[in-house]
Structure formats: structure tokens, C-alpha cells
Amino acid sequence: MVPAMSNQALSTFSGNGLACVRGGRVVFAGLDFTVDSGGALILLGPNGSGKSSLLRVLAGLLRPAHGRLAWDGLPVTDDPEAHAARTHYLGHHDAVKPVLSVAENLRFWAHLHDPHTGRAGRAVDSALERFGLSHLASIPGKMLSAGQKRRTNLARLLAAPSPLWLLDEPTTALDKASIKALEMVLAEHRAQGGMVVLSTHAEIHMPGAAELHLDRFTVPDHDDDDDDHPAPEGQTP
């Protein structure tokens, strides 16, 4: 076992033989991946190929029907809370409360993720600034446009630091300038040793990112041809 490492030390996040079953249908099976510190993985594939499901599996929201996830070789399921602490998950919904202001929304998630950082509010302020939200800080969530909500959600990534970012189509509803800002933030995060796994249909510039084509792991809709990937046994979600 590796002794307690600092945040910046090299880490590896990997998945082995992952399979996911949704509504009785095998979405993908036999999926392996590895991301190292500073690395990025782009999930590609047509609608329904399991990009979102894979991200939810990686976040720990969904249990894989088969296979395992490991952080530095240790199974993630050994300590789900440690995994949650090092992960930022950004899903389809923006989790912005209509009656709270942008800053209040962000501050809540930042404190919840890490009660010790961001107490002074500096991290929250600079996160807002990075995504061009400073002038909206006191505006209630219900007044925001879809793109502004998305940016508020993205600002969470910076307000409380975490090494692993799991982003499900982060560019949805963003304008060109915001996509540029996001690309910069992603590049900085990776330069500091962070990891990014994201799914996208849009062009997003990430030099050196590995690609994972999910349609290669789909299982044809026959019943009995799972030769090398055993069907999950009674573990349907």
C-alpha cells in the first residue's frame, strides 16, 4: 500500500472489465480504461452508447454490473467517501436552486464538498470570476439562462478542488467564449496533476487527451453470445 500521498502526487484511476446493465439491456461490457494524473479521457459514441452511464459508474452513483474501479490499485468500493472527496461529478442537471443567489448556490456546494477550503469565500469568488459570473453573484438562480446555470455548475469544479473531474457533456448551452474558458480551466487542472473524463458531442480542444469509443463495447442484442464477458448475475440495478 502506498503511504498517504499529497494531492499532487501521481495517481492512477482505472477500470477493469466494466459492464453496465440498464433496464435489462447490456449497455456496454468488457470496458477497460486508465487515466493518470494530468491525463484526460474523452468518451465518444452515439446517443445511448452509455457515456452518461459510464460517468455515473465512475462517480459511484451507479454500481457496475461487472468489473471494478481502482484508484492507485485500491478498489474504489473500499472507501466510497474518499472517492467522493476526490471526485467532482457534473451531470445533465445543473443543481442550481431558483431561490438562492449564484454565490449562495456555489458556496453551499463548495462547503459541502470540503468544509475547510472556501470558508473565506476567496475560492468561490475566483471561481465565479473564471466563468464570467462575478456580476451575477447576487442574482437568484431562477433569473439565469441555461448557459449561465451551466457556468454556475462548472464553477463548482474550481470552488472546492478535487483531482478527478467527471463531466457529462459540459459544453451544453455554453457559448463560444465560455467553451474557451472551460478549455483553459481544463488545461490548468491537468497541468496541476488533475484528471478529466468527459463526454461530448461538441468540439472541445484538449491536447493529448485519450479517446474512448463506447460503441466498441456495446453488446449485440442477442441473448447467448456473451463468450468472454459473463452476464451479470442477478445484479440488475
Place this chain on the structure above:
Amino acid sequence: MNRFFEVVRRDLRLALRQGSDSVMVVTFFVLTVVLFPFGIGPEVNVLERVSAGVLMVTALLASMLSLDRLFQADYEDGSLELLVLTPTPLGLVVAAKMLAHWLTTGLPLMVAAPVLAVLLHMQAEGFTTLLAAMALGTPILSLIGGIGAALVLGARRGGVLLSLLILPLYVPVLIFGVGAIDAAVQGMSAKPHLLILGGILAGALVLAPWASAAALRQALE
């Protein structure tokens, strides 16, 4: 524990800004209780006899009204996923939400109950016991109700399903709550009833957040 209070504070703030839930619950409680003298007549003896039961039953129904919003709003806007991914046991987050629910519904009901008891001519001996029974009973309603709210998450017409699931589980609170007040009014000791209510509360405190957390994980899969 920081995270626990962070969630409580946020839910209280949301409740205060939206306002409607607490007000609605208390208004429902008051209006329904006021209906009884119209329905069964203004005779003091009759009202006095039924006062404990009417108050407790109405409080159960009122507290149930707001339950389906407990997790529903967070579920719809994606907050629930992030709450589940908080680096702390999910049971703790759920307990915080239940505490906030009690503070915004159970507590106002408790405050309103003695006023309505006067309206129903409850004897003065019953008042302290009424408060004690409400103080022990309403948290149980929030705790057990939270399990139901988590179970019906994402279901169509969850509100109706919720009442079918939860009302039978509220029966012990009703029996021992009314039992305690009746005992006090008749000059007997209310202590055994209140102790049993306390026991149910202790059990629910330990079990309900975890049961609810398990149901939430299921709902998100």
C-alpha cells in the same frame, strides 16, 4: 458535522425563501381542526372528548402534506446526485434534511397545537402532555415520512402512494400520543405512553436516515 449543519442551513434558507410549505402545513392544520366543531356540533363535552384525537390525526395529515417535496425538488434539479456524492455518509445528509423538515413543519404544528386545543375545550391538565406528545411525535413523523418520500421518488402520483405507505406506520404515534393526553386529562400518569413514544423516536432516529439513504440510492440508479 460541518456538512450536516450546512445542509440544515441550506434547507432552512430554501424553506424561508419559498415560504409556502410551512405556512401551508400550519394553515391546513388550523383549518381542518376548525372544521370539526362545525361537523360534530359545538357541545363542550363532545369536543373535549375528541380533542386529543382530532389534534393528533390532523397533525399527522398536515405533516404528510409537505413530505413529497422533501426530496422531490432536489431530485428534479440534480441536487440529489450531488448530495449523494458528498464525501460523508449519506445517512447524515438525509438526517439533516429530516431535521430541517421537522423544523419547518413539525415545530410550527407543535406551536399551533395548544391554541387549537383551547378551541376544542381540551382540559388544562392535558396541555403539557399535549406539548410533550407533539414534541416526541412530530420528529417521528418527519423521520418515518422521509423513508416514504425517498421510496416514492420518481414515481408518478407519488403523493397518493406516499400516504398509502406512510399512514399505517404513523398509527403507533397516534395511539400513544392520544393515550398520553387522555391519561393526563383523566388524572392518570402519561409517562408510560410518553416513554413508548420516546422509544419509537430513538429507534426511528437510528434507523430512518439509513433506510431513507438506501431508498435514495435506489432511486438514483
